[in-house]
Amino acid sequence: MKKLSLRTRVVTGAVVVAALGAGTFGAMSASASSPAAAPAAAVTADTSNRNLQQTTHLTVAAATKAAQATLDAAKKENQRVSVAVVDRNGNTIVTLRGDGAGPQSPESAVKKAYTAVSWNAPTSELVKRLEQAPNLKDIPGTLFLGGGAPVQVKGAPVAGIGVAGAPSGDLDEKFAQAGVAALAR
Secondary structure: OOOOHHHHHHHHHHHHOOOOOHHHHHHHHHHHHHHOOOOOOOOOOOOOOOOOOOOOOOOOOHHHHHHHHHHHHHHHHOEEEEOEEEEEOOOEEEEEEEOOOOOOHHHHHHHHHHHHHHHOHHHHHHHHOOOOHHHHHOOOOOOOOEEEEEEEEOOEEEEEEEEEEOHHHHHHHHHHHHHHHHHHH
């Protein structure tokens, strides 16, 4: 097979690109001139259907308010912490790393928040449960240290707030509780 010159390869490539571009432009032009498709019919759900469940979630604004209140409480006591707020499913809504907080603290805060919302209990209480069930600590994404607090609506967990970086889990949890309290205001 004969090898093509550089000029022939460049010209051939340019022709291919031009042809593809023209085809794309033509397809877009054709679809722009055709009438719009009818909107899909809205699906209605019967809220009394036993296969559906309604849940409550914090807004980003509420999560940010709680996180900032947590940082403010820690700052009043000269503590450098990070705070994380997760939703009911353990997905992070917001994480704030306070000035001077250690590099490990954001990840620890997320894990504490996840742990608190997963069991709907402060992480300091969950630490005590490890005595009866030490394998709990092996569940991925959890951290059984004081500093996590659940956010509840009518007793059900809707979010978790985790704090890490203070010298003790008791302080971390105190600051997390300040974030929970800010949501009640």
